[in-house]
Amino acid sequence: METRSTCPYCGVGCGVVIEHDGQQITGVRGDPEHPANFGRLCTKGQNLHRTASPMVIQGQRLLQVQRRAARGAALQPIEWDEANSHLVAELLRIHREHGPAAIGFYISGQLLTEDYCAFNKLARGVLKTPHIDSNSRLCMSSAVVGYKQSLGADAPPCSYEDVEQADCILITGANPAWAHPVLFRRLEVGRAKRPGQKLIVIDPRRTETAELADLHLQLQPGTDVALMHALLHACIWQGFTDADFIREHTEGFEALKELVREWTPARAAKLCGLKEAEIWQAAEWFARAPSSLSLYCQGLNQSSSGTAKNTALINLHLATGQIGKPGAGPFSLTGQPNAMGGRESGGMATLLPGHRDPANATHRAEVAALWGLGADEQLPGPGHTAMAMFEAAARGEIKALWIACTNPAQSLPDQALVRAALQRCEFVVLQEAFAGTATADFADLLLPAATWGEKEGTVTNSERRISRVRAAVPAPGQARADWAIVREAALRLDAALNPQRAPLFAATDSPEALWLEHRESTLGRDLDIGGLSYETLERSGPQQWPYQQSGKARLYTDHRFATPSGRARFIATPYRAPAESASAKFPLQLTTSRLRDQWHAMSRSGTVPGLFAHEGAPVLKLHPQDAARRRLQAGELLRLQSARGELVLPLALDAGVAPGQADLPMHWGSEFLAGAGINALTSGVRCPDSQQPELKFSALAVEPAQLPWRISACAWVPAAQGAALRERLRALLPAFAFAQCLPVPGPDETQQGWAFEAALAAPPSKELVAQLTAAVGLEGAGVHRYADAGRGRLRLLRLQGEGDAAALQAFARVGEQDEAAWLQPLWREGQRAAPLGRWLLSPGAPPAELLSAPRSPQVCNCFDVREDQIRACLARGDGSLATLQAELKCGTQCGSCLPALRRLMSEGVPA
Numbered sequence: 001m002e003t004r005s006t007c008p009y010c011g012v013g014c015g016v017v018i019e020h021d022g023q024q025i026t027g028v029r030g031d032p033e034h035p036a037n038f039g040r041l042c043t044k045g046q047n048l049h050r051t052a053s054p055m056v057i058q059g060q061r062l063l064q065v066q067r068r069a070a071r072g073a074a075l076q077p078i079e080w081d082e083a084n085s086h087l088v089a090e091l092l093r094i095h096r097e098h099g100p101a102a103i104g105f106y107i108s109g110q111l112l113t114e115d116y117c118a119f120n121k122l123a124r125g126v127l128k129t130p131h132i133d134s135n136s137r138l139c140m141s142s143a144v145v146g147y148k149q150s151l152g153a154d155a156p157p158c159s160y161e162d163v164e165q166a167d168c169i170l171i172t173g174a175n176p177a178w179a180h181p182v183l184f185r186r187l188e189v190g191r192a193k194r195p196g197q198k199l200i201v202i203d204p205r206r207t208e209t210a211e212l213a214d215l216h217l218q219l220q221p222g223t224d225v226a227l228m229h230a231l232l233h234a235c236i237w238q239g240f241t242d243a244d245f246i247r248e249h250t251e252g253f254e255a256l257k258e259l260v261r262e263w264t265p266a267r268a269a270k271l272c273g274l275k276e277a278e279i280w281q282a283a284e285w286f287a288r289a290p291s292s293l294s295l296y297c298q299g300l301n302q303s304s305s306g307t308a309k310n311t312a313l314i315n316l317h318l319a320t321g322q323i324g325k326p327g328a329g330p331f332s333l334t335g336q337p338n339a340m341g342g343r344e345s346g347g348m349a350t351l352l353p354g355h356r357d358p359a360n361a362t363h364r365a366e367v368a369a370l371w372g373l374g375a376d377e378q379l380p381g382p383g384h385t386a387m388a389m390f391e392a393a394a395r396g397e398i399k400a401l402w403i404a405c406t407n408p409a410q411s412l413p414d415q416a417l418v419r420a421a422l423q424r425c426e427f428v429v430l431q432e433a434f435a436g437t438a439t440a441d442f443a444d445l446l447l448p449a450a451t452w453g454e455k456e457g458t459v460t461n462s463e464r465r466i467s468r469v470r471a472a473v474p475a476p477g478q479a480r481a482d483w484a485i486v487r488e489a490a491l492r493l494d495a496a497l498n499p500q501r502a503p504l505f506a507a508t509d510s511p512e513a514l515w516l517e518h519r520e521s522t523l524g525r526d527l528d529i530g531g532l533s534y535e536t537l538e539r540s541g542p543q544q545w546p547y548q549q550s551g552k553a554r555l556y557t558d559h560r561f562a563t564p565s566g567r568a569r570f571i572a573t574p575y576r577a578p579a580e581s582a583s584a585k586f587p588l589q590l591t592t593s594r595l596r597d598q599w600h601a602m603s604r605s606g607t608v609p610g611l612f613a614h615e616g617a618p619v620l621k622l623h624p625q626d627a628a629r630r631r632l633q634a635g636e637l638l639r640l641q642s643a644r645g646e647l648v649l650p651l652a653l654d655a656g657v658a659p660g661q662a663d664l665p666m667h668w669g670s671e672f673l674a675g676a677g678i679n680a681l682t683s684g685v686r687c688p689d690s691q692q693p694e695l696k697f698s699a700l701a702v703e704p705a706q707l708p709w710r711i712s713a714c715a716w717v718p719a720a721q722g723a724a725l726r727e728r729l730r731a732l733l734p735a736f737a738f739a740q741c742l743p744v745p746g747p748d749e750t751q752q753g754w755a756f757e758a759a760l761a762a763p764p765s766k767e768l769v770a771q772l773t774a775a776v777g778l779e780g781a782g783v784h785r786y787a788d789a790g791r792g793r794l795r796l797l798r799l800q801g802e803g804d805a806a807a808l809q810a811f812a813r814v815g816e817q818d819e820a821a822w823l824q825p826l827w828r829e830g831q832r833a834a835p836l837g838r839w840l841l842s843p844g845a846p847p848a849e850l851l852s853a854p855r856s857p858q859v860c861n862c863f864d865v866r867e868d869q870i871r872a873c874l875a876r877g878d879g880s881l882a883t884l885q886a887e888l889k890c891g892t893q894c895g896s897c898l899p900a901l902r903r904l905m906s907e908g909v910p911a
């Protein structure tokens with residue numbers, strides 16, 4: 001059987017066809033008719049069915065309601081009815097004792113619009129707390145406020161087809177080659193058909209997106225506003241501005257002109273670390289192209305100047321008339337699959353349904369009437385935004401937190417504060433689909449949620465396109481759809497708190513009913529979807545809003561903007577440096593970024609070992625010069641310190657990171673590492689307008705970690721035992737100053753491998769060693785052993801397979817230095833152990849010819865093609881992409897690896 005739905009990962013919003021037998025999902029492919037992807041999927045999308053296999057469901061999903069009697073106590077399974085009674089009783093108690101504002105909701109851009117509507121109505125309508133915000137605060141809020149300030153409404157004015165129609169594309173603060181891969185494929189294909197198209201990429205790192213650019217402006221992090229002002233300065237100076245457009249359709253140009261006067265390209269070049277000529281060139285391309293489109297994401301939004309970065313870019317579009325026509329406009333890429341839906345339905349502290357404003361009494365009254373509140377009831381005004389909510393909890397003002405579909409103990413900055421807040425809360429509810437997220441450690445009540453493939457509703461992608469999400473199979477165990485979990489509690493809470501009127505959730509008893517109420521909230525507003533229905537979506541497929549009689553691909557084509565005057569506004573915000581700066585104590589500028597094949601804290605993508613083949617372990621990336629200057633070696637363990645916290649990680653050298661800077665993937669949390677994860681380091685400082693935290697800039701110090709005692713323990717087990725092995729290893733992470741526990745992609749899906757690596761300042765205790773070796777099953781018969789008690793060394797291993805074919809099933813080593821590092825690849829790659837003979841159990845390293853070369857990094861996930869194979873093929877053949885594709889098949893299926901293939905081709909073959 002087949003069910004059409006939408007990919008649950010990024011904001012490209014690709015359509016998927018789920019293959020299943022009514023009980024179990026068996027496959028997935030791109031929906032050829034979906035207008036976002038026309039059948040394409042990236043690596044993450046292509047592996048979706050593997051995240052819903054029976055093994056993953058049994059081992060890694062949250063299947064049972066669970067409750068903790070006290071913090072730190074073990075979770076106990078309970079039934080839904082008991083859970084609901086407990087939930088309602090606790091919320092009512094806190095409501096009574098401390099008032100509604102002691103309750104906070106922290107929700108997610110990965111919820112469906114219908115889920116958002118249910119949460120919003122429960123929080124604001126039933127409980128009357130103002131405090132409901134979403135992880136979109138970390139993601140899109142600067143884009144929201146930027147659009148509202150400049151254009152009057154939170155509406156990305158473009159469509160994906162603009163990528164194919166633009167004469168100049170400016171990508172800034174985004175790496176779509178990895179973060180929006182299917183859209184990037186459209187860009188690559190479109191570019192091949194439009195040879196004159198110019199591509200400018202603005203990013204402090206040389207990303208795979210930047211590799212494709214005609215011009216890469218590798219600016220100093222955080223200096224975008226100065227650069228944008230200088231680009232505008234250059235346009236004005238050269239006479240590239242569109243005077244008619246400015247006069248007829250905008251306001252505020254004079255003040256902005258005054259401000260950018262001082263931002264000469266020469267001055268900006270100095271501040272931004274660029275060549276002056278590059279700025280003049282970029283300005284010319286952008287302004288003179290018949291159509292110019294910009295694509296942007298977290299490099300702009302996650303900044304203490306997030307809103308200013310957005311408006312400064314929109315200024316450039318307005319001044320050059322690059323908006324409201326095909327191939328032009330400021331196109332904010334949304335991160336999460338339904339960040340847009342959350343904005344539309346007003347599930348955030350600063351928004352109300354239908355792009356309304358909680359600070360506006362008329363808007364509040366309109367929403368109260370829509371929801372069916374009594375005449376004596378009032379909706380609360382604006383509430384705490386994400387970080388402020390956790391700060392209030394840390395101060396003891398917020399006593400109950402209901403968290404859904406997000407993992408704040410991994411993804412919020414300043415983890416010391418966030419974790420103190422969760423600890424201090426009297427009642428933490430976590431509504432989750434997967435087991436074992438960092439936040440689960442702090443939850444008093446865990447509610448199992450249905451997820452992709454199991455739930456119904458809608459999402460809106462970056463281009464304002466609403467798609468249906470459909471259930472293919474029933475939710476496993478006790479899991480329930482998010483909206484339904486909320487409704488059940490809301491009915492009980494409403495009956496207790498507001499018995500005088502009809503219950504708010506009486507009629508909103510299905511996703512469609514919630515959606516119809518949402519539709520009602522949009523009538524007469526900029527996002528009006530009055531003409532749309534579930535039935536239309538069924539019949540005619542995904543549609544873009546606004547939709548009265550039909551959808552709109554492009555906004556502002558009549559050059560009337562959503563402001564009271566109808567004119568777009570130039571916003572003249574001066575450049576401000578990031579909140580922190582590199583100093584003698586913290587000399588490096590740290591950014592955090594995304595990996596191609598992983599999604600956030602990896603609760604879902606991390607269930608597929610194959611997705612760890614591209615970049616499978618956490619590393620801090622530094623420019624080789626910075627490492628050399630500090631005498632640091634690749635692979636060496638470093639202590640990373642910011643003003644807020646620290647973390648130990650190995651070093652990797654990467655010339656794509658500029659000197660003076662450092663880069664960490666944002667994905668690694670306490671699910672895989674000792675400590676609080678990468679956000680132990682980041683800062684909660686935020687943009688004053690959007691309240692979005694500055695996740696892209698922290699000052700960082702690095703030094704050798706001085707942890708000479710290394711320990712590893714690795715094992716292959718039958719796949720069904722993988723989750724239990726991981727649990728045993730994970731429990732040991734906190735015992736070490738450095739530790740990581742990572743899945744290893746295996747030869748097939750029948751075996752799972754987990755690798756635990758750790759380091760300590762002093763020899764580990766006997767008990768700890770015993771716990772670790774027991775965790776990987778290195779006990780009893782069949783364990784081979786080498787020990788040097790005097791030097792504190794121990795090596796244990798077990799073989800599987802017969803005679804000559806035997807390979808390492810498991811091994812542990814304690815106290816050895818890198819001379820035995822060869823055991824890891826031997827185990828990992830399942831190489832024959834026999835040729836190593838006595839070396840397996842003796843100190844020192846065997847001669848190199850006994851060891852096969854470790855596998856080189858994976859480039860193509862679809863066909864598991866590795867870098868060395870590609871280089872060899874390039875050396876053999878004509879060096880063309882066509883030859884690579886014909887011989888190795890890489891780059892022929894999902895296309896996520898095409899940017900990497902191009903890079904390898906351009907690097908040529910080393911002599």
Ligand SMILES: Nc1nc2c(c(=O)[nH]1)N[C@H]1C(S)=C(S)[C@@H](COP(=O)(O)OP(=O)(O)OC[C@H]3O[C@@H](n4cnc5c(=O)[nH]c(N)nc54)[C@H](O)[C@@H]3O)O[C@H]1N2
Nearest residue numbers: 173174175179221222297298299335336593594596599600
């Ligand atoms: N594979 C994958 N794709 C994803 C996600 C994922 O987890 N994995 N998550 C999704 C989500 S929620 C989001 S929000 C998007 C994020 O998508 P992106 O924003 O494209 O991804 P990031 O890697 O976070 O950051 C983009 C770039 O900003 C650059 N940058 C850092 N500081 C600055 C600066 O000061 N100025 C400029 N101009 N650039 C800067 C970084 O070097 C980085 O290359 O990705 C979505 N897609």
Ligand SMILES: Nc1nc2c(c(=O)[nH]1)N[C@H]1C(S)=C(S)[C@@H](COP(=O)(O)OP(=O)(O)OC[C@H]3O[C@@H](n4cnc5c(=O)[nH]c(N)nc54)[C@H](O)[C@@H]3O)O[C@H]1N2
Nearest residue numbers: 139405406407411431433434449451592600601603666695
């Ligand atoms: N340092 C740093 N930190 C960052 C960023 C960065 O660039 N750098 N980026 C920020 C950004 S842009 C974002 S969007 C956030 C993302 O941060 P999070 O929202 O914490 O990311 P996820 O890991 O995707 O968390 C979503 C959770 O929902 C669960 N889930 C999946 N499906 C369902 C469902 O249907 N129902 C329910 N109830 N749960 C479900 C998943 O198992 C997962 O644990 O991270 C932010 N944090």
Ligand code: SF4
Nearest residue numbers: 007009010014042045
């Ligand atoms: S680009 Fe990839 S992750 Fe994003 S929606 Fe499409 S398939 Fe999913």
Ligand SMILES: [Mo]
Nearest residue numbers: 138139335336
């Ligand atoms: Mo995001």
